[in-house]
Amino acid sequence: MKEQELTLGEELRRQGISRRSFLKFCAAVASSMAIPASMVPAMAESLAKARRQSVIWMSYQECTGCIESLTRSYTPTLESMLFNFISLDYQHALQAAAGRQAEDALHQAMEDNWGEYLVIADGSIPLKDDGVYSTVDGHTNLESIKEVAEGAAAIIAIGTCAAYGGVGAAKPNPTGAVGVDQIITDKPILNVPGCPPMPEVMTGVLTSYLAFGRLPDVDSKKRPLAFFGDTIHDRCYRRPYYDLGLYAKSFDDEGARKGWCLYELGCKGPITYNACATTKWNQGTSWPVQSGHGCIGCSEPNFWDKDSFYKPLSAGQWGSAEGIAIAAAAGVAAGAAAAVVSRKHQDNLAGGNKS
């Protein structure tokens, strides 16, 4: 039987993975995606029947951090199996082919799976000056995304750059960088923001796509609700200290070590939606706030431009304080002018009799 035709279930059996561990994996994904436990058998069944999914991974203005995060964090388990099961037909950092061969592979995959392939994109796309700031094989990223999107079943924008423009779009945004959904508007798009994004989210999204044949439910920023439904702050283990008003004053003080809240040190957890606080990083080892650094809000649009990472959330964003001095001076001038008018009025009332 051709590899292309094996179902996931057959592939798993071929690799000697038991049904029991497969069900366990499904249960874990289901719980992370907030899918009811009663649905697990059905999900496992349809997942086992899933055929190899063609995936085209396009990298635009990016730092390769996203693919690093996704590929490096997998222990050799079922998750990595799942990644092996998809047919990654194009990914220029990972694939062996290069140059013309690689581009041919891309077009072949598009042709063979027209209307059915999944596009995963990382990196922002520059729009300024017709997008000349980032090109591959003589084509701008803008041309490229439009081309691959046309035959795609759905698009997953991986990382904050592909989702919202990310660091590329940070002020002054010299290349006019934007996220994928600013360009493609007629395809189902899912954002998995994060700098880098969480691998578990990717697993969950892919698994549910393979099992149910559609992208999971999303919020207003097109993020999978199951992972981005709560803020970091809602799920933070330091939260009781926030409520008590106990805040660490520096990164290594007594309070920080006792687990006090990092709000005063600039934590952006209250306005950041991501799953770090519950899923954690590196196979659940730890996460930024646990290791003592506040959340910098890496999964939110424009997080680079929200002033210093170390400024408390409640502090304002000042352009400059000069405005206040100008306001005071203008106040004196306007006050004096008003007084002149009032004095005239007073004089009139007093009938010219200045007292």
Next chain:
Amino acid sequence: MTLLDFARGPAMQFAIFIFVFGIVFRLVGVWAMRHKRDLSEPRQPSAWKGGIHGLIQHAWPYKPFRDKLMTDYVIGYVIHLGLLFVIFFYKPHILFFQDIFGFGWPALPNGVITAISIITIGALVIALVKRLTDPVRRLISNFDDYFTWFVTTLPFVTGLATAGNVWWHYETGLAIHLLSVWLLLIYFPFGKLMHAFWFGVSRYTTGSRFARRGGMA
């Protein structure tokens, strides 16, 4: 730019600009007016003592009126102390001031601040109900009174809702809270909230003028 970015940045800068401008404008505008000289013979040498007396005297209801006015005074104190504690002793607020002034001070636990906020909102509602149900008070109330009540109450309500995170999105709630505070700041110099500056001046002036003429504040 998100609503929160707008609230934390340009909206805040604009509100503080108007606040500072307005207050300086009002203070200078009044103090630079011609002040009527009192031509009467001073009945006692140190009228300023009467001024100080006036300040203290009016901080508590005058005995004959106590029965009638006590509740109003107590409600007034609850509202004002509530404002003081919530504005200046809630940690996130202190961090806001610390960013401006460069120094901070100890905070009250968030639970205490929540309790104070609820009590203050209660007192504000009672004050409004009394204003609306008392025919005389209703007669002498104008738009300024009601709008002042509104811009004072709004930050409490939005702040409490934000701290309790009852909004759909926390960041939108926070932005609405900030915007409600900026509304308060913008209105402050031009309406009755300016009493924060005038009450001391007017009580002192009344007290010292009466004293000069041999009366009592």
